[in-house]
Amino acid sequence: MGYDPFARGPLPVGVRSGQVTDARRGGRRLPFEIWYPAAPRYRGLDLDASTQDSFTVLPGSPTLRQAAVRDAAAHVESCPLVLFSHSSYGHRRQSSFLCAHLASHGYVVAAADHSGNTFAEWANRGSGGEALTDEQRDARIQKVIDDRVPDVRLLLDELLGGAAGEVSERIDRRRVGVVGWSFGGWAMLAALEADDRFGAVVALAPAGSSNPLPGIIPATLTFAWRREVPALYLVAEEDRFTPLSGMYELFERTPSRKQMFILRHADHGHFADQIEAGSCPQEHAHLFTRGLALAHLDATLQEHAAARRFLAGDPIAALRERSVDALAYDGEIAGSPA
Numbered sequence: 001m002g003y004d005p006f007a008r009g010p011l012p013v014g015v016r017s018g019q020v021t022d023a024r025r026g027g028r029r030l031p032f033e034i035w036y037p038a039a040p041r042y043r044g045l046d047l048d049a050s051t052q053d054s055f056t057v058l059p060g061s062p063t064l065r066q067a068a069v070r071d072a073a074a075h076v077e078s079c080p081l082v083l084f085s086h087s088s089y090g091h092r093r094q095s096s097f098l099c100a101h102l103a104s105h106g107y108v109v110a111a112a113d114h115s116g117n118t119f120a121e122w123a124n125r126g127s128g129g130e131a132l133t134d135e136q137r138d139a140r141i142q143k144v145i146d147d148r149v150p151d152v153r154l155l156l157d158e159l160l161g162g163a164a165g166e167v168s169e170r171i172d173r174r175r176v177g178v179v180g181w182s183f184g185g186w187a188m189l190a191a192l193e194a195d196d197r198f199g200a201v202v203a204l205a206p207a208g209s210s211n212p213l214p215g216i217i218p219a220t221l222t223f224a225w226r227r228e229v230p231a232l233y234l235v236a237e238e239d240r241f242t243p244l245s246g247m248y249e250l251f252e253r254t255p256s257r258k259q260m261f262i263l264r265h266a267d268h269g270h271f272a273d274q275i276e277a278g279s280c281p282q283e284h285a286h287l288f289t290r291g292l293a294l295a296h297l298d299a300t301l302q303e304h305a306a307a308r309r310f311l312a313g314d315p316i317a318a319l320r321e322r323s324v325d326a327l328a329y330d331g332e333i334a335g336s337p338a
Contacts, residue, residue: 014072209246
């Protein structure tokens, strides 16, 4: 069988939760989730609704499931590490479809709740009717910006230091990649300006363009990266928050090897587990994101020849075979259906 990054991997997936604390930032606490290859005896249990992990985002909110087994014993082999950063006012499990997919292919994947910028905090503020002055609002936004990259670096430091127990022992510290969506995408691109431990980046509809829309966090990027880091941009054709013009700008400014793919008829929310009904079905959005992200990480962190051939070939045709409508961009649009 040929290389297929769209299919679920051969390994069962476990998931655990933990928390790290940054004493240098006043005891800032970051709850985290970690997905990882589980021992063979869990095979199939991660896909069975009766044994899958379940969780709620807010007290009293609907119960959600993710394709992983809570606190499963870890597989014994060494694995690359991928860090995921959520969107503004998101949460660590918002793209579990991608995190669990990567884990099923042999990656340890970790995501933290970025305190001060989570969905739960947004919901609580909304119900409390909190009113801020312009100065207070500006200070809050700046703190959100200032905290993201240190959060990412703290999570990496703590995981390499043993914060995830036996799962930490499985991490290959020489192979670390980053994935982020929206403001989290900005954070992962910005992290490359501050830390040279990352060997690959996947930016999902990232913030950070020089002319953000009103209401979008005005975070900026220098692209003064510490090393060559192959980059993959996965973006949405009809994005209401980070439109294509900004994605083209970020792509052109990226100083390393890079690829960009555009999911047609999709909006900003198409990189999450739960997607509003629209022209681009959830199944197609998930295939697009998990397949291309995995191929990029396999090609860069794992140096898989088959993944490199896949990306150098015609990924748009492979997506089209699965009824996914997408385009490639390398300075101009390519891949439109005949």
